[in-house]
Amino acid sequence: MVQHDALIPTLSIADLPARDFSLALGRSFREYGFAIIADHGISPALLAQAWDLTARFFALPEAIKRRYLVESGAGQRGYTPFG
Numbered sequence: 001m002v003q004h005d006a007l008i009p010t011l012s013i014a015d016l017p018a019r020d021f022s023l024a025l026g027r028s029f030r031e032y033g034f035a036i037i038a039d040h041g042i043s044p045a046l047l048a049q050a051w052d053l054t055a056r057f058f059a060l061p062e063a064i065k066r067r068y069l070v071e072s073g074a075g076q077r078g079y080t081p082f083g
Contacts, residue, residue, distance in 0.1 A: 009034050014039035 009028045028035035070078035
């Protein structure tokens with residue numbers, strides 16, 4: 001199943017055959033740059049831990065975050081500062 005939440009598609013791993021899921025995922029990234037994936041089986045506790053670690057990283061001083069900047073990554077890897 002593909003639902004749309006604020007224009008970003010929500011893709012269910014459980015409801016779509018693998019080929020349809022991969023096509024829908026690619027389309028979502030091409031059109032929106034994002035996708036919401038449902039029925040992935042990742043526990044809410046692990047997701048909460050990931051969000052907590054993300055918030056803690058972005059709360060660090062800029063000088064520390066810049067240690068994770070990958071110059072050749074074109075924003076695809078590591079930390080990408082604003083500006």
